[in-house]
Amino acid sequence: MIEELLFFMEVLVAGLLSGTMYSLVALGFVLIYKASSTFNFAQGAMVFFAVLSFVGLMEFGIPFFVAFIITVVLMIGVGLATERLVLRPLMNQSEDTLLMATIGLGFVLEGLAQAVWGVEVRRLDLGIKDSPIPWIADNLQLFISALDVTAGLVATAMIVGLTLLFKYTKIG
Structure with a gap:
């Protein structure tokens, strides 16, 4: 039972991290379409x-x-x-x-x-290993890639940055 739960958690986290990167791609399509009324x-x-x-x-x-x-x-x-x-x-x-x-x-x-x-x-x-983060693997027995976490954090930061740019500046 615990192994299935750990596997579910790994897949859930990997899916959420991938989703942040896909949302950045979608945001790019939306920004281009809103600016030009053309799907690029x-x-x-x-x-x-x-x-x-x-x-x-x-x-x-x-x-x-x-x-x-x-x-x-x-x-x-x-x-x-x-x-x-x-x-x-x-x-x-x-x-x-x-x-x-x-x-x-x-x-x-x-x-x-x-x-x-x-x-x-x-x-x-990129200098980032595509291997599990040791302290998460050791303490939680979850194998979450350092590369995936880094990419997810960068994508999240970019989404937040773009949100702030368009909400609080004249460009937005």
């Missing part, structure tokens, strides 16, 4: 492109935080270029046209990423 099918490709850029920079020996800043600047550039070159010229077109443009943009970004970085699997080392 290229959002996933943009994240894919950003991650490959980040990993590629780190493979060149660029330190983690420098690679992160360069990736943020690069993706701001990609976002501005997307708005200026793809979406703005189509501003008065039908929603279907904008929708198709974002699908096409997704294919372009995925193709560009494959041309630049190839198709082989890459590993991103």
